[in-house]
Amino acid sequence: MDNGASSYRRFLDGDRNSFTELVREYWDGLTLYLFGFTNSITEAEEFAEEVFLKLYAERPPFSGKSSFKTWLYAIGRNTVLNMLRKRRKIREASLDGFYDVSDREDIERNHIHDENKKLLYGAMEDLHSDYRQVLYLVYFENFGVAETAEIMHKSERQVYNLLYRAKAALKKTLEKEGFEYEEL
Known part of the structure; x- marks a missing residue:
């Protein structure tokens, strides 16, 4: 428990x-x-x-x-x-x-500690809502695919597909901003 x-x-x-x-x-x-x-x-x-x-x-x-x-x-x-x-x-x-946007910054500063996560979270704001949700649940909250599927009312296969598309969209957004990364 x-x-x-x-x-x-x-x-x-x-x-x-x-x-x-x-x-x-x-x-x-x-x-x-x-x-x-x-x-x-x-x-x-x-x-x-x-x-x-x-x-x-x-x-x-x-x-x-x-x-x-x-x-x-x-x-x-x-x-x-x-x-x-x-x-x-x-x-x-x-x-x-x-x-007021400053409230969001306070919560982010308290909740997201790693600088790379802050950059990613900022880039995620431009993504489709489902993409933001799946990335946030899997990578920020460390939910597994099964738990994410349950929360989002989707099948595990749909979550895998969303993750794939969300990472590709995020990669494209980050490349436009000139962000250098090792791998998503």
Whole structure:
């Protein structure tokens, strides 16, 4: 049982402090993952809040069929997609231009330690959303292909294909910027 699962089980048993542990442990990574859907760190943070609120209020059962992190990121993905679908129906005006980019830089600085990862993450912003997601989950969050497939609701074969195409697109983007690398 991983640490997140044990903290969540303690929360379900009434230990409210364990929920704080969950938020501390998974906030940054989940927010950066959700950023791939929105391209706005402020919206990604709002979605992350919604995910943790859902855990706190609804207390969905964790079956243990996957790691807690995989389960949490899948909930995050479903939450974002549902909320974006609702927004499209309402046709809200986009507020992306009003969000402050400095918040994203703080989270990135705290979460992404390696300088090469920072450069790659910056180049990933120009990629298609699915490409950003698969690269982020596999290379930044160290999810396996099976876990990534579960989070993204795709088959393992689709994830392998996405990874191949995403790496090729990233390589092309990096070459345009004059980035020298050994191998992707």
